[in-house]
Amino acid sequence: VSRLVLMGGGPHAKVVLETLRAAGLYEVAGVLEPGAAARSLLGAPVLGGDDVLPRLRTEGVTHAIVTVGDNSLRRRLAARAQAAGLELAQAIHPRAAISPTARLAPGVVVMAGAVINAEATVGPLAIVNTGAVVDHDCRLDEAVHVGPGCALAGGVRVGLGAFLGAGVSAIPQVGVGRWAIVGAGAAVVRDIPDLAVAYGAPARVARTRNDIRSEDLAE
Numbered sequence: 001v002s003r004l005v006l007m008g009g010g011p012h013a014k015v016v017l018e019t020l021r022a023a024g025l026y027e028v029a030g031v032l033e034p035g036a037a038a039r040s041l042l043g044a045p046v047l048g049g050d051d052v053l054p055r056l057r058t059e060g061v062t063h064a065i066v067t068v069g070d071n072s073l074r075r076r077l078a079a080r081a082q083a084a085g086l087e088l089a090q091a092i093h094p095r096a097a098i099s100p101t102a103r104l105a106p107g108v109v110v111m112a113g114a115v116i117n118a119e120a121t122v123g124p125l126a127i128v129n130t131g132a133v134v135d136h137d138c139r140l141d142e143a144v145h146v147g148p149g150c151a152l153a154g155g156v157r158v159g160l161g162a163f164l165g166a167g168v169s170a171i172p173q174v175g176v177g178r179w180a181i182v183g184a185g186a187a188v189v190r191d192i193p194d195l196a197v198a199y200g201a202p203a204r205v206a207r208t209r210n211d212i213r214s215e216d217l218a219e
């Protein structure tokens, strides 16, 4: 069994940790959380900050999973893990239903009760949260987060770093732009532009994000 470290010790990490335990594919060596007050997270030891990654690698930890909900930070932490020679693991709950023709990239997290249907693609570091439905032919790009209970109909595209809050619905074939935020409970019936913050049913753009780092925008 390969040994794995979680990067990030917040609430999202708890759910990923229990997802990993349910799947049973890795031995969890511990959790990295700089300056953490707690010594453990649900019984997994807190090992320090990212600076301990190279030492963990020499101690036989081969895999990392990034357990922060912030889509931009998740990418940066993944790059640090890879620079330290660790591979990105997936965490897929045994009670998620994933089509044999769906494709899931490294670093993907799929929580309990999620459904991913035929020929959907899920990009690196994407999160498909509890009970979300990603129907046939959807395309989730890198570091997307599809929140709990979302329902994405067939062929929906979600761009780099976009975040869909809890219970977002999207009709077939619509697109959500890069780094967009769609508020909880929204109904996406038209394309949402890059960097938009949109909510409501039907979803309307309320403002444009200006908090995205230039490195993230450059890609």
Ligand SMILES: CC(C)(COP(=O)(O)OP(=O)(O)OC[C@H]1O[C@@H](n2cnc3c(N)ncnc32)[C@H](O)[C@@H]1OP(=O)(O)O)[C@@H](O)C(=O)NCCC(=O)NCCS
Binding pocket: 129, 147, 148, 164, 165, 166, 181, 182, 183, 184, 185, 186, 197, 198, 199, 200
């Ligand atoms: C959309 C969202 C990002 C907006 O956050 P924000 O920019 O801080 O907005 P505010 O809280 O200042 O609200 C601004 C207005 O939008 C309304 N609003 C906020 N979110 C809304 C939503 N999801 N649907 C409808 N209206 C919403 C507020 O009621 C407020 O209206 P008012 O001006 O008439 O009082 C946030 O409310 C949201 O829905 N986040 C999703 C969180 C989530 O689901 N997380 C899952 C974690 S796993």
